[in-house]
Amino acid sequence: MIVHHFPRPCPPAGWPNLVIHARGRGIEYAEHEAPLSIKCVFQGQEEHEVGGIRYVVDEDSYLLLNHGQRYSSRVSWEQETETFSVFFERDFTEQALRSWLDTPDRLLEDPQAGSMLSVDFVESLYPRDPALSQHLLEIRQESDAGIADGPWLDELLHALLGHLLNRHADLLRRIEALPAVRRATRIEQYRRLRRARDFIDANLAGELRLAEIARIACLSPYHLLRLFKGAFGQTPHQYATHRRLRRARELVVNSDLSISEICYHVGYESLGSFSYRFKRQFGASPRQLRSRHSAT
Numbered sequence: 621m622i623v624h625h626f627p628r629p630c631p632p633a634g635w636p637n638l639v640i641h642a643r644g645r646g647i648e649y650a651e652h653e654a655p656l657s658i659k660c661v662f663q664g665q666e667e668h669e670v671g672g673i674r675y676v677v678d679e680d681s682y683l684l685l686n687h688g689q690r691y692s693s694r695v696s697w698e699q700e701t702e703t704f705s706v707f708f709e710r711d712f713t714e715q716a717l718r719s720w721l722d723t724p725d726r727l728l729e730d731p732q733a734g735s736m737l738s739v740d741f742v743e744s745l746y747p748r749d750p751a752l753s754q755h756l757l758e759i760r761q762e763s764d765a766g767i768a769d770g771p772w773l774d775e776l777l778h779a780l781l782g783h784l785l786n787r788h789a790d791l792l793r794r795i796e797a798l799p800a801v802r803r804a805t806r807i808e809q810y811r812r813l814r815r816a817r818d819f820i821d822a823n824l825a826g827e828l829r830l831a832e833i834a835r836i837a838c839l840s841p842y843h844l845l846r847l848f849k850g851a852f853g854q855t856p857h858q859y860a861t862h863r864r865l866r867r868a869r870e871l872v873v874n875s876d877l878s879i880s881e882i883c884y885h886v887g888y889e890s891l892g893s894f895s896y897r898f899k900r901q902f903g904a905s906p907r908q909l910r911s912r913h914s915a916t
Contacts, residue, residue: 621637621638622638622759623638623639623641623642625642626642626647626703630649630652635709637706637707637708637709637773637774637777638706639704639705639706639759639763639773640705640707641704641760641763642702642703643663643701643702643703644695644700644703645696645698645699645700646695646696646697647693647694647695647701648692648693648694649692649694650692651669651690651692652691652692653688653689653690654685654689654707655687655688655708655709655710655713656687656707656708657705657706657707657708658682658683658685658705658784659683659693659705660677660682660703660704660705660706661677661679661701661704662679662703663679663699663700663702664678664699664700664874665699665701666693666694666695666701667693667694667695667822668683668685668691668692668693669691669693670689670690670691670743671690673815673818674822675744675745675821675822676745676822677745678867679748679870680748680866681745681746681747681748682746683743683744683745684741684746685743686740686741687710687713698875699871704759704760706777708781712774716778716781717739717785739785739788741784742788742791742810742811744815745821749787752783755776755779755780755783758776759776759777759780794851795810797850798810798851799847799850812837812838812839813837813852815836815837816834816837816848817856817859819836820856820859824860824863824864824867824887825886826887827887828856828857828860828887830844830845830856833856844856860887861897865897867886868882868883868885868894868898868906869898869902871886872910872913873909879907882906883895
C-alpha cells in the first residue's frame with residue numbers, strides 16, 4: 621500500500637507492506653514500534669531518535685531499522701521535506717529472505733546461509749548507492765502515477781529487500797577485515813564506528829571534536845582514527861567535511877536560506893573558508909551554483 625499523507629496515528633503493529641510518500645513541515649511522531657523499515661527523503665531532512673541516538677536522514681542517506689525497533693521521528697518547520705519510508709511486513713520479509721537464500725548457487729557459496737533467516741541488520745545511516753536509489757525511484761514513479769497497490773509493489777519491494785540483503789552480506793565481509801581475533805569483537809567494533817559516523821551526521825552544524833566523537837563510540841581517539849579510516853576509507857574529519865559540503869549543496873539548491881546562513885548551518889564559522897571548500901568540491905561557488913539552478 622502507498623499513502624501520500626502522514627498517517628495519524630501510526631499504523632498499528634501487524635501492518636502490511638507500506639510506503640509513506642508525503643510532503644510536509646513540522647511533523648512529529650512520538651516513540652512507537654514498527655517492522656523492518658527504510659527511511660529516506662528526496663528533499664529536506666527527517667530526524668529519528670532510536671535508543672537515545674539521533675539520526676538525521678537527508679537526500680544522500682537512508683536509515684535502516686530492524687523489526688520491532690522503537691523510535692520517534694520529526695520533520696522540522698525550516699524546510700518542506702519530501703519523505704519516503706518503506707515498511708516491510710514481517711511475513712513478507714521472511715518469505716523474501718527464504719527465497720533469496722534458497723538458490724542452489726548461494727547455498728553452494730555459503731552452506732550456513734540458512735542461519736540468516738533471522739537477519740539482524742546493523743541499524744545505522746547508510747549512503748544511498750546508485751542501485752538502491754534506482755529501486756526507490758521506481759517505487760516513487762509508480763507512486764507519483766497514483767497507483768496505490770498491486771502485485772508490482774510486492775515485486776519492487778522484493779527487489780529492494782534483496783538489495784539490502786546483498787549490502788548486508790557485503791557489510792559482514794568488511795566487518796571480517798577489522799583487526800580483531802574474535803568475530804563478536806569485530807562486530808562490536810563496527811557498531812561503535814557506525815555510532816561515531818552517525819553522531820557526525822547528526823551534528824554537522826556543531827563543532828565536531830575528535831575526543832567527543834571517540835567518547836560517543838567508546839573508543840580512544842587513536843583507536844577511533846585507525847579503525848574509522850580502515851572501515852570507511854576516510855578519517856572522521858574528512859568524512860565530516862564531505863557530509864557538510866553535500867548538505868550545503870542541497871541547501872543552496874533547494875532552500876531559501878542565505879549563503880551565510882547555510883555556511884553556519886553546516887558548521888563553518890568563516891564564509892570565506894566555506895566558499896573556498898565548496899568551489900573546490902563542486903567547481904562553482906555557492907552563489908554561482910544557486911544562480912545556475914534558479915535560471916533553469
